[in-house]
Each structure stands twice: as structure tokens, then as C-alpha cells.
Amino acid sequence: MGGHGPADDARGRTRTPAPTPDRSAVDKGQVNKGSVLAVKIDNAPGARPQTGLDAADVVYAEQVEGGLSRLMAVYAGTLPKVVGPVRSARESDLELLRQFHDPLLAFSGAQHKLLPLIDDAPLQAEPPAKASDAYFRGTGKAAPHNLYLRPARLMKSAPGADALTTGFRYGAAPAGGKPANTRTVRYPAAGFTFTWSANLHRYLVAMDGTPTVTADGKRVTPATVVVQYVRMHKSAFHDILGNNTPYTETVGSGTAQVLRDGRVYDVDWERGKATDGTEFTTKDGKPVNFAKGQVWVVLAQAS
Secondary structure, three states, X not given: OEOOOOOXXXXXXXXXXXXXXXXXXXHHOOOOOOOOEEEEEOOOHHHOOEEOHHHOOEEEEEEOXXXXXXXXXXXXOOOOOOEEOEOOOOHHHHHHHOOOOOOEEEOOOEOOXXXXXXXXXXXXXXXXXXXXXXXXXXXOOOOOOOEEEOHHHOOOOOOOHHHOOOOOEEOOOOOOOEEOOEEEEEEOOEEEEEEEEOOOOEEEEEEOOEEOEEXXXXXXXXXXXXXXXXXXXXXXXXXXXXXXXXXXXXXXEEEEEEEEXXXXXXXXXXXXXXXXXXXXXXXXXXXXXEOOOOEEEEEEEOO
């Protein structure tokens, strides 16, 4: 373990709020029993392999500055001992997290102009400056890719599956679909590949052409993968190099592809308002069930 402090942005600097006394959310008694834990996870090559990614119920992949990628891992069923590396928040995260009741957001910091929006959002913001005893600096990676979280110091226990108000449905596979053993999604400077494993009955994740494993050597293997096509536009924020931060719209409607059981389904998605989950339906309007297990949602640019 090392010292604490603000982490850099995806391509530059970030800032955390002014330091406050070292008190975790548990100490302050602010954690609601039904609150999920969402953690912003670094996905730069220097941050890999990540820790605790395999324990997430849902992993969202999003595009950030310079066409790079970042992850948001959502935990409800299990809290791993350690998660990370933890990185900075984005404006799009606030809309995405509105689907959950009073979620905890663990992040390294944010641009100073974004901090008031985070403070006003209906979530429990827990950066290192607010709960430094929950974070530590690892020794295996160089800064800023070495900030880690101990979830148990933010939450006494996992809230359970009922806290996952994503709108996702689980059950038998829908009719139809096409056989598809692999699917690749590309951002301008990042890529995700999901390959079906009949033996594991899961998808093997690879990022930028390299198999995705955790720090303890476990393959990351979601049961369902969603490629959700969304609108992206420029936000009011930039990194230190002048790269604009894209804003990803997750409220609205569009098309998606759902991968499960080695098949791909062309579906529609709809999220009427920010406090709603996202509904996925077949072209004839029937709800689409996901396979039981971890879900990855890759937010991709709609054409």
C-alpha cells in the first residue's frame, strides 16, 4: 500500500473535492441497504489486469477522450475484497446511474467543473478525498493506474439482486437469433472481442486483442453481452490535451445486439426516462431474456 491522492484523467489531470475527515460511507451511516456499488475502472493498457472485475453483476463499457475506453462495474450480489484500478468519473455516468436507487459511486476524482454536477446528483459520491480509508495505492503498477478500493469499507454488505433495477430480464432464450461465435466492437482507440465458449457456456472477453483476465488469473466470462447503439455527442468537458469528452446518451431508444448461448439477436432498446431501467425487446415487441450471470453492456456509437 502507498499514499492516497487524486488520480489523473484518461489522458490528463483530474481533481478531487477538497479533503474531508477520513470517514467512510459506513462510518457516516449513509449507505442504504438497497444501494448498488458502482466503480469507475481504468481500462488503459497500463491498468490491466484489473482486480475484482469478474465479481461485477454488470459491466458497462464506455468511450472516453481520444477514443479510449473505460469501464463501470456495478456490484449487488457480491462485494469483492478489492476493486480497481479506480479512475475518474464522466458526465454520462450520472445519467446512467439514475436507474439505481441512491447508488454509491466510487471514483478517483473528476474535472473541477464536473464536481458540482456530481454533488447535485442523486447518488452517494465516494472519492478518495471523502473516504480515503477505503482506498490504497498498489505497488504493481505505475500511477495513475494503481488506485484500488476496498468495497467493505464503503458498504457493510452487498445489497442483493433486488438492487439491480436495470430493467434486465433473465430466463429462457428468445426464439430466433443467428449462430455467432465471436463479436468485436471497436472504438477509435480501443476494441472489445467476445468469443463464445461452449465448454464454459460463457463468453471469453478480450480487450485490444489481449485475453481479459483478473489480477489473480481468472478469465472474465460474462453470460450475456449487449452491444447497445446509442447517440454520442460532444460535452462541455475536455481533457488536458484538449480532447473532448463524449457524452453518451443512455435515455431514449435504439437498436442493440444481444449475445447469449452462442447466438446473436437483433433487438430494440428503450429507456423512457433516467429513473427507468432499459427494456430490450425483439422486433415483434416481446421482452428479451438474458442468461443468468454477468452482463456486459458495450455502449457503441449509433450510425
